[in-house]
Amino acid sequence: MEKATFTLEFEKPIKVLRDQLAELQRSSEENNLDVSKEIQAIEEKIIETKKRIHAELTPWQKVQLARHPQRPYALDYIAALFEDFQQLHGDRQFRDDQAIVGGTALFEGKPVMVIGQQKGRSTKENLARNFGCPNPEGYRKALRLMKMAEKFKLPVICLIDTPGAYPGVGAEERHVAEAIAVNIREMSNLRVPIIATVIGEGGSGGALGIAVADRVLILQNAYYSVISPEGCAAILWKDRSHAPRAAESLKITADKLIELGIVDEVIEEPLGGAHTDPEVTADSFREVLSKQLSAVSKLTEKKMLDGRYEKFRKMGVFEVVQS
Amino acid sequence: MSIFSKPKYSTVQVKKKDIPTGLWTKCPETGEIIFNKELEQNWMVVPKSEYHFPLKARRRIELLIDDGTFEEHDADLVSGDPLEFTDSKPYTVRMTQAQEKTGEKDAVISGTGKLSGQPVSIAVMDFSFIGASMGSVVGEKITRAIERGLEQKCPVIVVCASGGARMQEGILSLMQMAKTSAALKRLSDAGLPYIAVLTNPTMAGVMASFASLGDVIIAEPKALIGFAGPRVIKETTQQDLPDGFQSSEFLLSRGLIDQIVHRHEMKTRLASLLNAFKSGCAKSA
Numbered sequence: 001m002e003k004a005t006f007t008l009e010f011e012k013p014i015k016v017l018r019d020q021l022a023e024l025q026r027s028s029e030e031n032n033l034d035v036s037k038e039i040q041a042i043e044e045k046i047i048e049t050k051k052r053i054h055a056e057l058t059p060w061q062k063v064q065l066a067r068h069p070q071r072p073y074a075l076d077y078i079a080a081l082f083e084d085f086q087q088l089h090g091d092r093q094f095r096d097d098q099a100i101v102g103g104t105a106l107f108e109g110k111p112v113m114v115i116g117q118q119k120g121r122s123t124k125e126n127l128a129r130n131f132g133c134p135n136p137e138g139y140r141k142a143l144r145l146m147k148m149a150e151k152f153k154l155p156v157i158c159l160i161d162t163p164g165a166y167p168g169v170g171a172e173e174r175h176v177a178e179a180i181a182v183n184i185r186e187m188s189n190l191r192v193p194i195i196a197t198v199i200g201e202g203g204s205g206g207a208l209g210i211a212v213a214d215r216v217l218i219l220q221n222a223y224y225s226v227i228s229p230e231g232c233a234a235i236l237w238k239d240r241s242h243a244p245r246a247a248e249s250l251k252i253t254a255d256k257l258i259e260l261g262i263v264d265e266v267i268e269e270p271l272g273g274a275h276t277d278p279e280v281t282a283d284s285f286r287e288v289l290s291k292q293l294s295a296v297s298k299l300t301e302k303k304m305l306d307g308r309y310e311k312f313r314k315m316g317v318f319e320v321v322q323s
Numbered sequence: 324m325s326i327f328s329k330p331k332y333s334t335v336q337v338k339k340k341d342i343p344t345g346l347w348t349k350c351p352e353t354g355e356i357i358f359n360k361e362l363e364q365n366w367m368v369v370p371k372s373e374y375h376f377p378l379k380a381r382r383r384i385e386l387l388i389d390d391g392t393f394e395e396h397d398a399d400l401v402s403g404d405p406l407e408f409t410d411s412k413p414y415t416v417r418m419t420q421a422q423e424k425t426g427e428k429d430a431v432i433s434g435t436g437k438l439s440g441q442p443v444s445i446a447v448m449d450f451s452f453i454g455a456s457m458g459s460v461v462g463e464k465i466t467r468a469i470e471r472g473l474e475q476k477c478p479v480i481v482v483c484a485s486g487g488a489r490m491q492e493g494i495l496s497l498m499q500m501a502k503t504s505a506a507l508k509r510l511s512d513a514g515l516p517y518i519a520v521l522t523n524p525t526m527a528g529v530m531a532s533f534a535s536l537g538d539v540i541i542a543e544p545k546a547l548i549g550f551a552g553p554r555v556i557k558e559t560t561q562q563d564l565p566d567g568f569q570s571s572e573f574l575l576s577r578g579l580i581d582q583i584v585h586r587h588e589m590k591t592r593l594a595s596l597l598n599a600f601k602s603g604c605a606k607s608a
Contacts, residue, residue: 165531167551167559172569175579177530177550181504185536188505189512204488204497205531205550212501226488226497226528231555236410236490250493251406260405262494309505313466315498316459317403321428 006069010053010061014272017046050271057221059253060244063229065221066200067163070275072282074101074116074159077199080282081289082107082114088148090141094174097138099130099162100210102145107157108290113149115142115210116159119200132201133166139179139209143186150192155293158196158210163228165206180209187212188312189305193296195289197267198222199274202252214296214308216262217288218254219281220269224262225252261315265292350374366586375523375543375586380432380449383482387590388445393436397467401428402460406493414491417453425452429460430485433468435475439594441601444472447482450524457529458489462499465533469506469517476605478516478597483534487527500532507536514603518596520589521548521571521580539596540580541589542571548580 007015021042028035057065065071078085082105090096102115117134120126142158149156165176187194187210196213202224218224227235232250233242257263267288270277296304347358350369357369366386367376378386384393401418408414422428430452435444446468448455455461465481472479488496510517519537523546530550534540542548549569557564567573574580584592 165550167556169556169560169562169564169568172549172551172556173577175535175577178535178579180531180550181500181533181535184501184532185504185508185511188501189508205500205528208497208500209531212505224494226493227490232490249406249408249410250490252494257494260494262498309509312498312501312505315502316463316495317405317492318400318459318463319403320399321401322399 008064008068013049014046014053017042017049054271058244059247060229062221062253063223063247065273066223068273068275071200072274072278074118074161074199076278077159077282077285078105078114078116081286088145091137091144093140094137097135097141098128099132099134100138100142102142111154112157113145113154114157115145117162119161130166132162133164134162134206135166135171136174136176136179139183142210143183146187146190150190153192155193155297156190158194158213160196160198160202160207160211161200162203162206163201164203165209180205183209184212188308191301193293193304195293195296198224203228212312214304215264215292217265217267217292218257218263219267219274220254221273222254223252224257225250368586373544373585375545377450377484377523379451380447383447384432387438387593388436389438389440393434395432395434396471397433397464400460400463402458402492405495406491408491417491421453425449427452430455431461431464433464435471438590438597441594441597442475442477443480444468444475444477445480448484450484453489454486455484456486456489457499458492458496459499462502465503466506469503469510472515473510473513476515478518478600478604479510480518480520480593481533482520482522483525483529484522485525485529487529497528500528503533504536507533516597516600518593522546526552541582541584541592542574542580543586544571544583546571548574
């Protein structure tokens with residue numbers, strides 16, 4: 001049986017064709033008719049429609065894909081790309097923040113530390129995981145695991161997928177700003193390779209708090225932004241409904257991030273988005289991760305750390321004018 | 324029905340952020356009237372209520388750095404427009420207007436000088452320049468100020484004020500958090516002191532990077548300091564915010580900052596701290 005699906009507005013023409021196809025298949029079985037030609041025609045049309053829609057996705061539509069409730073999450077990639085994952089819980093200070101998961105695992109047979117932001121699939125799980133919005137203790141758990149990785153010489157693989165750090169009273173009282181700042185500072189000089197991949201939402205400082213890395217990768221339909229399109233629209237256009245315009249202006253999609261020099265490589269998703277074929281997505285992810293990790297692992301420690309410093313040091317666009 | 328309706332004459336609305344202009348200013352806390360000249364002379368602190376108004380970056384340098392010792396650096400850096408961003412007006416226009424209004428090129432003034440005789444590298448943010456939001460120039464100047472401290476083996480002081488990252492430079496603004504924090508790691512590893520002074524308001528991306536990384540963090544009284552804005556927190560959580568939430572006093576009570584220091588005392592306190600931390604620094608000439 002097919003799983004219940006969630007259809008985005010712009011995916012609807014595809015859904016209509018799929019339903020037609022299912023209906024045709026059902027009636028041909030019932031009436032013993034040969035409709036293989038018709039079926040083939042619809043299948044072709046589905047591919048054609050998908051290609052057409054996905055060739056001209058707007059930034060805002062990509063944001064919808066990045067937030068698609070059936071999109072693979074960190075734990076899905078951990079299950080698909082890694083073996084022998086041992087989840088390690090808690091910051092040893094306050095509590096276990098389930099919006100960030102992490103632990104040791106094997107990647108292509110070698111031990112690594114994998115850390116990711118994790119959203120929930122159901123309402124119940126989303127409440128437990130706070131919709132993927134980490135609290136300070138999540139960032140402190142991540143730092144604890146990174147320091148452990150440094151001690152045992154394990155590369156760190158970070159999976160970014162958060163709307164942002166949680167804006168709450170408790171988060172402020174336990175100093176979420178400091179938790180993020182300390183992670184950024186410590187990651188800039190952590191003496192093991194770090195590869196960060198934006199798999200869904202790269203929401204501002206909440207994303208950057210586990211995304212200072214030797215290589216920053218991004219899935220084709222993921223986004224990475226200084227502020228959510230809705231937040232930006234509310235501030236600059238005084239109206240959240242201008243989010244599509246903000247998504248366009250902020251240049252948050254994978255292709256723009258490559259142009260701006262923020263990410264190193266884009267991981268291709270299957271036609272229709274990662275959720276339409278998680279296995280194919282995992283395969284292309286594995287290939288890029290493997291290549292990038294082995295390239296960084298070949299560097300001497302000094303070269304790696306100098307490279308990481310320079311990578312972020314040179315980000316920014318300004319001119320020198322004579323006054 | 325009309326008996327209970329509002330009277331027809333309108334009340335005069337005064338936008339808080341528009342003051343101080345003209346000859347006098349009203350204290351937002353007590354309503355006390357104070358002459359601007361007097362306020363200026365008092366470093367923008369209302370004498371009775373001790374309310375701290377924002378202080379222009381150049382005045383802050385006068386307040387903290389010994390007369391005639393300040394040497395400005397990187398004064399000629401100006402932002403590009405990498406996103407070709409336009410909201411209600413193009414970013415380039417917004418920049419030009421801010422430059423004309425403030426007489427500064429961006430929201431940070433940085434340089435070297437002496438604080439009670441001790442050499443320091445200092446950067447001061449100016450809230451009057453697009454809310455001292457952090458774009459490429461702010462990030463670059465602060466990073467250079469930190470690197471200058473490293474080269475000259477002197478302490479670094481950053482006087483912070485900011486609404487957060489500058490949206491008009493998008494993701495490049497976010498990356499300034501990484502750039503500045505990485506430089507602070509190097510400074511710290513070299514055993515050199517870094518003091519963050521937080522003024523009203525210090526929020527979001529600036530707070531989640533260099534403003535939170537001081538060996539010592541000092542705030543001015545009653546400053547708004549935090550990561551998420553109070554309105555966003557209230558809307559998200561549907562919760563009433565505790566009294567004094569995100570004020571300097573709130574942060575001190577939660578153990579998040581070291582001290583609250585009155586503007587008039589700031590230089591003395593900084594000098595004492597620098598004196599305690601000077602072991603790794605170059606000997607003053």
